Amino acid sequence: MLTDEIETALDLTELERVMISRFANRFFLNREVDPAIVKGILNSARYAATGANVQPWRVHVAAGSARRQLIDAISTAHETSPGDHSSEYRYLPETLPEPFASRLREFGAVFFGSLGIGREDVAARAANTARNCRFFDAPVALIFTIDRRLERGSWLDLGMFIQNVMLAAKARGLDTCTQEFLSRYHAVIREELTLGPEELVVCTMAMGYGDPDWAKRRPQMPKVPVDEFASFYGL
Numbered sequence: 684m685l686t687d688e689i690e691t692a693l694d695l696t697e698l699e700r701v702m703i704s705r706f707a708n709r710f711f712l713n714r715e716v717d718p719a720i721v722k723g724i725l726n727s728a729r730y731a732a733t734g735a736n737v738q739p740w741r742v743h744v745a746a747g748s749a750r751r752q753l754i755d756a757i758s759t760a761h762e763t764s765p766g767d768h769s770s771e772y773r774y775l776p777e778t779l780p781e782p783f784a785s786r787l788r789e790f791g792a793v794f795f796g797s798l799g800i801g802r803e804d805v806a807a808r809a810a811n812t813a814r815n816c817r818f819f820d821a822p823v824a825l826i827f828t829i830d831r832r833l834e835r836g837s838w839l840d841l842g843m844f845i846q847n848v849m850l851a852a853k854a855r856g857l858d859t860c861t862q863e864f865l866s867r868y869h870a871v872i873r874e875e876l877t878l879g880p881e882e883l884v885v886c887t888m889a890m891g892y893g894d895p896d897w898a899k900r901r902p903q904m905p906k907v908p909v910d911e912f913a914s915f916y917g918l
């Protein structure tokens with residue numbers, strides 16, 4: 684879906700169309716993804732730029748019975764002992780400064796509004812959170828890790844790699860939802876998959892063929908216009 688908000692003097696390239704049409708999809712068809720496609724996406728994504736070419740990412744991909752087992756273990760932990768699990772890093776500060784706090788509030792309103800979930804509907808919100816644990820029922824689950832000995836710079840590189848994965852997937856008709864939420868269940872993930880002790884779980888990703896009905900109805904997350912985040916000098 685291309686939005687009316689996008690104003691540019693240029694015609695969009697094919698790549699830009701892919702960039703603009705990507706969105707965090709949380710509704711997937713019950714349709715398997717050919718493993719060759721997943722490998723092909725990762726093969727293209729690895730060409731991401733990285734400082735000093737250190738290529739700090741590792742990714743663990745689970746489908747079929749491995750994915751089911753992983754989902755069962757995470758869901759059980761979420762149902763029985765959510766308080767025992769926390770991420771190895773902080774994603775956002777405890778107090779979010781402006782303008783970010785307002786954007787977060789707007790995200791909540793758009794997101795929960797699109798699902799018909801009210802502000803006070805604790806049960807429905809919890810059910811939505813639980814869907815995170817099932818990778819939103821997507822057939823492919825990816826876990827992105829980074830070597831904990833690396834510095835912030837390498838986290839930039841990982842982000843570029845993850846973006847490449849999302850765009851390559853979109854270009855092949857696949858949708859994704861990146862998830863920081865599951866980083867709190869790193870101990871469970873570690874038990875189910877083979878992670879080295881140096882690997883820090885940064886985020887996960889649900890990947891699959893998106894539900895076309897939802898794609899038609901889904902809200903466009905508000906995006907800050909260029910003039911609000913860019914300053915131009917001499918052009």
Ligand SMILES: Cc1cc2nc3c(=O)[nH]c(=O)nc-3n(C[C@H](O)[C@H](O)[C@H](O)COP(=O)(O)O)c2cc1C
Nearest residue numbers: 705706707708790815860861862863864865886904
């Ligand atoms: C690093 C990262 C972590 C995210 N974590 C979650 C998550 O845990 N659960 C979720 O439902 N969405 C998650 N999202 C999706 C964001 O909510 C979504 O990207 C944002 O609202 C913008 O919407 P759009 O991707 O559709 O443009 C995450 C996205 C990113 C990039």
